Amino acid sequence: KEPGSAGEPLYLDVQNAVAEAGLEVEVFGGRYGLSGKEFTPAMVKAVLDELAKPAPKNHFTVGIEDDVTASSLDYDPDFTAEGKDVYRAVFYGLGSDGTVGANKNSIKIIGEGTDNFVQGYFVYDSKKAGVLTVSHLRFGPRPIRSAYLIDRANFVACHVWAYLDRYDTLSLAAPEAIFLINAPFPPEEVWDRLPREVQQQIVDLKLRVYAINAYEVAKRVGLGGRINTIMQTCFFYLSKIIPPEEAIAANKAATTETYGKRGDEVVAMNHRAVDLAVASLREVKIPAQVTASRRRGSLVPPGAPEFVQKVTARIMAGEGNRLPVSALPEDGVWPTHTTRWEKRNIALEVPVWGPELCLQCGKCSFHCPHAAIRTKVYDPELLAGAPPTFKSVDARGREYAGKKWTVQVAVEDCTGCGACVEICPGRDKSQPGRKAINMAFQPPLREQERENYLFFLGIPDPERSQVRLDTVKGSQLVSPLFEYPGACAGCGETAYIKLLTQLVGDRLLIGNATGCSSIYGGNLPTTPYATDAAGRGPAWNNSLFEDAAEFSYGLRLTVDKLAEEARELLDQLRDLVGEELAQELLASKQETEAEIAQQRRRVAELKKRLAEAGEASLAGLRQAEGLNQTRLVTGAPSGGQPSTGRAVLCRRLLLVADYLVKKSVWAIGGDGWAFDIGFGGLDHVLASQRNINLLVLNTQVYSNTGGQCSKATPMGSVALFAAGGKATAKKDLGAIAMTYGHVYVAQVAMGYSDAQTLRAFLEAESYDGPSLVIAYSHCIAMGFDMAKGYEHQRRAVESGSWFVYRYDPRLAAQGRNPLQIDFRDMTLPLPDFARAENRFSVLERSHPEAADMLWEKAQRHICTRWHLLKQQAQIVYSDSCPFEPGVVDEQALAATGARVVTGRSVGMNLPAARADEGEETGHEEDKPA
Ligand SMILES: Cc1ncc(C[n+]2csc(CCOP(=O)(O)OP(=O)(O)O)c2C)c(N)n1
Ligand code: SF4
Ligand code: SF4
Known part of the structure; x- marks a missing residue:
């Protein structure tokens, strides 16, 4: 519905038709299903029941808890229109672990191999991997027309143990359903390791619980982390929709079809996985009573802001559709720097640092696609109060003499991709294969490393101007302002963006093309773009797939215009601001981080002086009734006090003063954007002379x-x-x-x-x-x-x-x-x-x-x-x-009188390459190319 409109388009059309036809029909309108929300038979019934009332609600909503306009209709969530002969199965999988693909296979096997009708709905997070996927499958003897998700399942499978602490997986289980868990430890330990809430649901619903260590089975047959075939086999075996022997044969045939293209070895591994899955599946003995004292923890750490606790966390838990309207911000403003609260714990294995082999090169941090391994150089005194397992060594290199060095892993944010270990050059000569970082099982490390990482984050970053951002190691000594993106584990795009935020810092403005980078970059409920210790970070925006270059060009023009305005105002207010400060502000080239830092300090001083001057003249401004705009803008100082007109200038300059610090504008997108759909715009921007940067993350296909x-x-x-x-x-x-x-x-x-x-x-x-x-x-x-x-x-x-x-x-x-x-x-x-x-x-x-x-x-x-x-x-x-x-030098061209040029940005020149580059690590790669 358009804001201000009397109703939705269809409602208005029907009202109009009814009125024009002169019919005496009452018309009611309402909303359902917005943003992909569910519309179930229970909700349909609620609407029909409402219409049967003497005075039905008009402009109702259903399926949305609208506690602001109180327009929602209540409905009975237990009402169902589904036949009892429909078998309903729900699978909680990890994005790209193959669960969805296996379920599509299951549908095919059952649909083609039996008389059953089949249906599948697949609910994904917009993140690409390492996130929740929920597959909803129905099988039945009659055509299935349930155009909504399952809410009472006969079979629930949880393919990721950590989900039991994050999601209410059993909220979809029907009484006496089967619950299948992939547990990364022996089945006998499963019951005792369940959180109390899950035990309670199992007991209350009288569920039959089965467990398998699918990761171990996958490893044994050589499938790495791919557990889909194993879990699918267990489903067939337990659900008995088709006789187990037939199901196993069909399953093998399906894997042959799916993996045939990848070669015989992959097919053979999957066939071995099918056989071993059945042999490894165990029923979990369920006591009559709940025994666990451990409860499910909060989804976000206790230090998270209130909004994150109350709103973001619920969306993370998959309960976003249950949030009342009043929970959402009135102005639509959503906080950034929020992936840090997710703590997804999706990695089974994480890197562990061994300081003795570390060359202190910073490569692990540089290449980590998820900003989950970090390096720091700091004063030894800052180690006071460090947790007992926090590791550090003396920092190498002349410039870091007397300092300490730490490589720290954020084990709860790490995706376990292993890229850092692969890239690490620190090797143990006596023990081939052992490096300065090595993968280890995550769960036992979680608590201690959480504490260590928090301590690590508490150690302040060095000043940007104090580190050599032009070396691999130096660039990794400042915190990234892009962290833990929900991209695929090991993504090849994200490390570039992370690096960009380290090199440019909060002066970065990004216009992002739609594609993977806009999805992991601007996701709900959390965003990876972060802020620094001063609370500032990159400004990020996504417009369309095709227009990122032009859109960013607009950002550039705007920034240039505002900078130009700031300079003009400053010029006019020289006497008030102080000639020396004004001159320095206008003359600064900002070619180095040190100069930029100095300019920031000048801007801070400018703002202080402007605020004081503005205060001084505020009283005059308040009395300035009848003053016309011309006088306000051109007013001159009188008697040493700023005039009211100049107060207006001060205020305006206060608003735009930050633009006196140089900004860096980047358009970011994939090859689909840059090479294909957005090429015209990209070319247009290249043909300009503006200071604008275009970063193409070339995956050589439309990845997203x-x-x-x-x-x-x-x-x-x-x-x-x-x-x-x-x-x-x-x-x-x-x-x-x-x-x-x-x-x-x-x-x-x-x-x-x-x-x-x-x-x-x-x-x-x-x-x-x-x-x-x-x-x-x-x-x-x-x-x-x-x-x-x-x-x-x-x-x-x-x-x-x-x-x-x-x-x-x-x-x-x-x-x-x-x-x-x-x-x-x-x-x-x-x-x-x-x-x-x-x-x-x-x-x-x-x-x-x-x-x-x-x-x-x-x-x-x-x-x-x-x-x-x-x-x-x-x-x-x-x-x-x-x-x-x-x-062509635009200023010189303008001087010819041929045209007037305004507001061209002034960039900095590259600091000259230093002769000693690469010395600190001795690596060929660290030397200037
Ligand atoms: C005009 C338009 N067409 C299609 C889409 C759907 N779409 C969104 S992202 C995308 C592919 C992006 O590919 P690429 O630019 O290579 O970026 P990547 O995902 O590989 O990072 C497409 C086709 C869209 N958003 N807008
Ligand atoms: S395993 Fe991957 S996500 Fe984890 S720290 Fe290493 S590179 Fe980063
Ligand atoms: S890549 Fe290896 S050697 Fe280099 S800093 Fe990281 S752990 Fe140390």
Whole structure:
């Protein structure tokens, strides 16, 4: 309903039709099902019952607890219209653990193999992985027309033990239902480990409980963490919808079909899993009474703000639809920095730091996609009061002499992806495989590491200006302002965003294209964008899939305009503010963190002086009845007191003074945005001369919507809409952007070189013009173990499938070639790279000839592009060379009188590379690329 409208469109249409026809019919309108809310037979009945009353409520709501306008209808939640012969099963799974896929298989097996009718509803969180999925399956002898979720299930399966403490999984169980739990310990221990509330439900509802340690079974047969086949087998075995032997045979056939493309070994592992699942399933003995004293804890830690406790936590618990209208903020403002309260505990294994092997390189923190492993350098006195298990060692390196060093894991936020362990260079020479961080079982570590992490967070960060943000290690000594995003475990996009927040801090403004990054970036109920100790953080916004570049361009124009206004006002108020302060504020170039920090202090002083001056003249302003606007704005000081007119200027300057500190504007999105749908806008922005940065998180497919082919998809790989292998080469967006000459362009892959990535980000940020950074981002859609994502990035570069380079127009202005290629040569044949990734290898298995043809062609194409790139990097630039960046000095142009230019942003120049870079760790990667 439009705000202010008398009713919803359909209601108004019907009212109109009835009135025009002159019928004597009473029309009632109401709302249901908004935002995907349920509309059940019980609610339908409530509406019909209401209409039967002498004075029914008009404009009612049902299924929403509207305690603000009191328009809700009550309904009886126990009313059901479902037949008793319908078998209802609910499965609580972990996003991307295969539960949903297995359930779809179950529907197929039962639908095709029996006379049953089947139905499946799948409820997902908008987060991609490591989150709750609930599958609702119905089977019955008659067609199923229940267009709503199950609320009384005969079978409830909980595939994640930790859910028992987070969600009321048994609220959907019918009396005497079967409850199947995946428990990561022996079945005999299950009862005693259940929270009291769950025991109570089991006893009250007389449930039959079965347990299996599916993780152990999966590990034994070589399936890693994939438990879906095991849990599906248990479902078939227990539910007896079809005879167990038939179900097992059908299940094996289904896994053959599902995993056939991944090779015989994967199929065999799944078949072994089916057999072992049945042998490992145990019934849990249920005592007559509840025995546990442990209760379910609060979903969020006690220190969480009231709103988080009362509203956010309920949405996290899956109870958002039960929140009353009055619980929601009137103005729609929702707090940020809230993923820190989630404590999802989804990792079965987490890294554990061994200080003795640590090289203090910061790579673990740099590469962690979830900001769940952090490093800190601090004064030893700050260790006072540390928990007994808190670890620290003497910090290495001259600049950290006398300080302490800690690597700390946020075990409750870690996803267990293993990326940090893979990347860690600290090895034990006497014990191959042992590193400075190693994965260990999480549950026993949880309590102690929670305490350690809290203590770690309490140690203050060093001043930004005191750390070398231009080194891998230094960049990780400031807290990220993007933490624990709900992206897939091991996501290849998020570490880039996290790094950006560390390099730019709270001056960052982001316009985000729709895609994975907008989902994990701007999710409800929690957001990963965080604030610093002063309560400030990046400003983030998402408009559309296609318009992030233009949208961010708008942010840039706005910031520039406000900065221009601040400067003009400051100029007018020089005498009031103080000539020296005004001059310093206007002249500051803010090229380094130290200068930016100084400018912040100046702005703080300016605001203080403005507030004082404003106060002094407030009385005059209040008496200024009849003053016209012109006088207000142009009023001059009189008798040493600010005039009322100048008070207005002061107030205005107070509002915009923060824009005197430089802001950094970034458009962020995927390749679907940048290469395809938003390309026109992106190109438009590149063609400008504004200081705007575009970060493309290139997963080479549309990841968020399931892996559709984009123009960045490599030739010879399989994606949705390119089922037989993509037959054209990927578009070279970087090459296109370089043709402008005035655009800073970089292609990076942090798995190949973190130092080069870091450098590119800093250069892009410092370049006073448009910058395009295209970041290779591994993705679950590529089809490999995400723990090894950075290794795949390295191989992509070594095979030439991905070139890393930087093109800096500032070099051309110095008579140097702006293009710097950041790797030496291709050392890996393309097929060797391709075979390790399912997106390619699936083609070789299904159509080997097509794979041969396309990979051969792709290899040739890569060689051609490589030669062109090398030649481009070898062109000799000189003062007289025609190859110049296409930048014209706008001020000089304006001075010709040809046009007036206003409000162009002023950027900072790149701090010169320091000769000692890379010395602190001795790693090749830490040296300037
Ligand atoms: C105009 C429009 N078309 C389609 C969509 C649906 N949609 C949302 S995100 C997305 C894919 C994003 O892919 P990409 O830009 O590559 O980002 P990624 O998810 O890979 O990070 C699509 C198709 C949309 N939001 N708007
Ligand atoms: S296992 Fe993954 S999420 Fe956990 S700390 Fe390491 S990189 Fe981060
Ligand atoms: S990556 Fe390994 S060696 Fe480097 S800081 Fe982390 S734990 Fe230490």
